[in-house]
Amino acid sequence: MANHAPKTRIIKVFRYDPAVGGPGHFDRFELKTDDESLTTILDVLIRLQKTQDLSLAFRYACRVSMCGSCGMVINGREALACKTILADLKGEEVTIRPLNHFPVVKDLVVDMEPFFRKYEEGLTYFHAARERSEPAIIRPDSRERRVIESSTECIACGCCVSSCTMANWHKDYLGPAALNRVFTLLADSRDGLHEERLARSLGSCYHCRTELNCTEVCPKEISATRAIKYIQRLAAKEVLKPGSTVRSDLRELMPPQSTAPAALTPEPEDLLPAVPPPTLASRREFLSRTTLGIAALTIVFLGGVLAATALAPTLRKRPEKWVDVGQAEDFPAGSVKTAQIRYPVKDGFYESTVSKPVFVSHQENPDQFTVFNSRCTHLGCMLHWDDGKNLFICDCHGGQFKPDGVVKAGPPPRSMDRYLTMVQDGHLFVQEA
């Protein structure tokens, strides 16, 4: 085993006395430890309390990373005190403060009430889809269990919420822990509150900015980011499903050209569960409580999508350039082909290469090339060309475009976007903004 020499550290601990009030302050302690490799931050706090300040307050229960009571911010990063080894912390000083976003009760102890309230708002509890007398037969290698994985092992320590910069930015944001549980229930085929739960998380799941802080700090190595992305994908798909209760509320809010898709093909994404429809009873039980919420949240959801679309062009500040698509003769008259274009871009200090597909449609007129952007004009999913149907098809929501890029069916609000083209020295070029 490791034998380390005794070492003295400066430990700065946030102090707040509810009897005094005010903004709180940091106290500076010196602590000599015989072997830092055998000492957790929880041990440090227990020793400081015992030997230097009997009034020091912190929270713990199991001391083996199973209860999630001792989450705090250690040297600027959320962690469980019982799982953080002193020897692993670099530098002379260690700074310990309470979790962000929660009211402080005393010193390092925070009021977790907002955490549990958010949790509850997400309907984060199992509600059986139907009465069973025996446990459901679900194979461990089934898609739903592979998707859920170990995400049900959350111990509700609040580290993710503290690390999230969006958690206190939007009043209606459920935050990573609650959304992680929402995700595991949405993916669970035994659960019967699918649509109600999805409606609850709609206004919420788009507030995530994919900073991955929650994923980095989670002591159980669960990725709430992955969970939230799953809900976003599911939400986008579910909102437009015919017969969906979510959709029926949405219908009035949708732009007039958004009609129901003729057919729904499943998303090729691997993260899609087979979800049974909720029972009538469970729907009735919750619809009364959730209808208002659904309406409010869907407005937020739509507003967010529309805002992003409107903002998108103004964010493009790169100079225009002509990009080679390939030899013109490779695109014979009367055909539609997919080509890959590649070009370098520089964003500040960051250089990268863009590589993306475009559709080249060569009409009967020999010199008439039309090159389409491969993104659907609805929500930006990738289109593909279907030779048999002679249509461009979007798998997300069933949007269809004719060979000239005009909408044939589905929710897309306008024709496909086109590039400016030119032919020079036998090569086809498109202008990329």
Add this chain to the structure above:
Amino acid sequence: MKKIRTDILIIGMGGAAQLAALNAFDANPDLNIVIVTKALQGKGGCSRMVQGGFNVVLNSADSHEKHLRDTLKGGQYINNQELAKTLVEQATPTIKEMETRYGCFFDRYPDGTVHQKPFAGQSFDRTVHKGDLTGIEIISRTTEQIMKRDIRILEECRALDLLADTTGREIVGALCVDIKQGDFFVVEAAATLVATGGGPTSYRFFAPGPEKTLDGMGMLYRAGVRMVDMEMLQFHPTGLIVPGSVVAGSLLEEGLRGAGAYMLNSLGERYMQRYDPVKMERTTRDVMSRSSFLEMMAGRDCEHGGVDMMAAHLGAEFVEKNFPGMYTRCKLFGYDLARKPVPVSPAAHFMMGGAVIDTACHTSLERLFAAGEDAGGVHGANRLGGNGIADSCVYGRQAGKSMAQYLKQERGIPQADERQIEHLAANYLAPFARTSGPSPLTLRDELREMNWTHVGIARTEEKLQQAIDIIEKIHEEVLMVQLTGTGGRAYNMVWQDWIALFNMLDVSRMISASALQRQETRGAHFRLDYPKQDDRYGLFNIFLNRGANGKPILEKRPVALKYMRPTDVVN
């Protein structure tokens, strides 16, 4: 003082408390239910810390009779057979409800049915589990179910004492303290359930979380409830030693020895050759713990006062792959379980004894119920791995149904005795008024060391007699404690530690007195001066009540062998 009046008061929020709340509510959603928990909601208690799993008969090749036989054999035949029978029979519907109503998802066989693994002392592979974190799955899911229902949770509130009517025969609620604010309040209830769990943290090495302080058994004893089997305290053989750390005592699971790990003393000997040359390290928990303890006492202890567990010969890859949780726990402290010996010691683990209950969880007092580790009799002299969480869940469920049934008859919510409340509250505030006196933290260390050396794994009449006197001396000092420098009452951890001492002391009284009375070795109770199990001596249980001087009054009674006799079990 603030008062809350409710139909049902539940003290604790582990498996037993939660299942009781859910079952009482589902039986009658009009019942007002209040849960008082010392920790944050769902975060306290030992159910959450369960690694192994839940013993239950699900397979048609298995039977309740087999499970009962294993349980009685493990308990060395002094179990309450009625309670053990209900445990094994009701475990089956309980685990099914966990899955179908509360949303737990336990590990599966490749065909999608619920997986059951082998565990020590079982004649059939019947342990349902979720990896090696079964408790997290159970408690996370049931806590959500509590949230779903209209059940009031008072978190970080500690029940201090049960309140009785003037006759002392009827419990009318509890005096509590809000830990965050430091204020007292009273809950008056038509029915009260004590389900705080045990957690013998009154020893040098202990496995439960330090937040567990035997509160339930302490308050039951002080209220005059009849208790049983208090000498039966299980030591788990392999608690990790981390010198000076609060993590010390946390368990390395039994599966390691099952897989072939050795136990070595300071001379590098596999000392089990001396104690159980047939089963060696695969012997039962009680034999393993006492063998290690005897080696330590004989001066053959290793570097940190314990013994070494060696798994390296199993192959580093095998250990890392099959025991990832244990490997990681050791690695956190620089121990390499896969390649080197790891220092371990037996650690106080589980109280088999507790309040006398019937299968509907009634205690000896009116309006008062108990379930889980606070109740005694289910496990006899030794608990099987996997029967602990089963006990909590099954008897929590029994208690919930039983209380709902009990309240079908109009009973009204009684009034607590104001004088009793004032008297108790004044006592709990006394140390704030003193300016000199001992520190509760020092006294707690003293009690832990004393219990370890005098009322621990190997007991003698001499040491137990001494212990009984030392406990009274420590109690006198505890009454002189001062709390200067600990701040106000709000979230005052040292004040809470002092309060815990009364419960630890009362349980120490019960254990030492009962242990002195049992002049034989049986299950977890090992007497150096009576090293043999003596069946001629007769199978008996030790019952006790608190006497007027605060010390237990004991009574030995023969075991009722209602369903199986030891001969049936052996054959």
